[in-house]
Amino acid sequence: MLQYFLMHKDQECGILILDEQSGKIIKYQGNGNGMSPYLGTANIEKIRKWWELRAIPNSRFNKQTTDCNNAKAFLAKNLGLSITDTYWIKPVEVNLSFDDVKLTNSKSPFDPNVSLGGQMNKHWDLTQKIPTLVKESNSYFGQQCINEVFATMLHERQGTAIPFVRYTTSSVDSTQCKCFSQECKCNAFTFEHIEFVSAHEVLESQKTRNEQSLYDKFISICESNNIDVRDFMDYQIMTDFIINNTDRHFLNFGVLRDTSTMKLIGPAPIFDSGNSMFFNDDGKVVHTRVSILKQQISGFYKTEEKILKKVKNQNLVNANLLPIPSEVKEFYSNAGIPEEKSSVISKNYEIKLQLFSEFQKGKTISLYNERRK
Structure with missing residues (x-):
């Protein structure tokens, strides 16, 4: 000992x-x-x-x-x-x-x-001026790394003030957003004076009241520490829905803290969106609206329809600036994903766009309603 x-x-x-x-x-x-x-x-x-x-x-x-x-x-x-x-x-x-x-x-x-x-296999490259995280994707045609680059493109097109991590690949042509590698990289967003505190730590710092959801508890604790994360959470929920990110667990989002004062600064940038865009599907069957909404996700709730109900500001995402399905097919094909799988990805993504459009118009996204249809 x-x-x-x-x-x-x-x-x-x-x-x-x-x-x-x-x-x-x-x-x-x-x-x-x-x-x-x-x-x-x-x-x-x-x-x-x-x-x-x-x-x-x-x-x-x-x-x-x-x-x-x-x-x-x-x-x-x-x-x-x-x-x-x-x-x-x-x-x-x-x-x-x-x-x-x-x-x-x-x-x-x-x-x-x-x-x-x-x-995923990963390591820090400390030879760079800013520590660089290098991730390797050796399954699903390397799609998890490709998804990180796609999410980056989506956020960049939004021109959003919401912070997000920018991922690249060693073979990316930044002007055309092409990706031919199973390796992606991003700069660290923490420094000696700024550190990451996971949502898990935030949530476990206080006991939960019986009537309070974990989502509301997270918002409340952040507010008690003088930071407002509502817009960030709204934007992250909606973009996760659009790209079908099913893995927003409590360790891959959180807040930033000043290491000297120990005061929270604000939300950490969006990162780790690799488990998205139907990466682990067999690539042969196009989803239905029912099967998409039946997916299990990690995080505050087990289904997308429940987490969508927490969104307050539906206009934080500009639907007109989102990639269209044909662009998605071309993006993934150029990244080395087989043509058949790229086509299915784009068709499934198109369903998510349709559902999101209805959501922005005020319609409740509901598995029950879809089954009734």
Whole structure:
């Protein structure tokens, strides 16, 4: 058993005891200064969950390349460091500062990828001026990476003030938005003075009232921290619906925080839209309106019709600026997706456009109504 300080930059958040073989946190005692994860509310149960989510998934952990038993032990060996925030663990008997260990320090011996979540293969390229995330898509014809570039194009055309991450590929012609690679890249949106706090942490920072939905709770906590995320959430919900993003779970959106004042700044930019555009369909059957609305999604609700009901400002997306189906077919064909699958993607996307048009005109999107038809 080893004893560490949980640190936020050079501020001590508390003391934890960690089993170095298993990587499990045995004990945590916060010091009550509001610096701990979960907006300063972390206890032992929350810290264990935070540590588990911080480690890379077991599916991406390669025991042969390390001398660690599992991903959590590997995380501990690398002091729990991350590119997206300034938390780390410091052995109590060692004199270290954040400047000594931070991943952007060229002399740092620690692996920047030990806290990089998600199932897709990915890594940080720290040779660039801004840390660059490189994602690899080796299934579904590489469509998940292509989808990130498509989502970027969609947001750029909107000319929106809503923040979003811009993805490119190594073989993209930026003037024509072509993508022929299974690899996509984006710049980090966090820096030493700005960090990411996931929606999961925000939601778990307070208890939920029985009458309050998780969505309303997220909005309320943000408002209590003096940031307004309603427009952001409306825009993200609608664009996720349009591109059929089924994976907006609580770790791939959130808020930004000033690492010095610990005050929330605003919503983090939209990122991680790869699980969209019907990427895991067999590519042969065009959806019906019923089958599209029957899809299960992750996030606040299990269906799209329920999350759409939370939208207050339906005009944040300009439907006239959205790509049309023929453009979608051409985009995916040029990206290397087989012609048949590209055609099906565009036809399914056309159904989403029809549903979205009806939604903007005030019609309730309802699986029940579609089944009655």
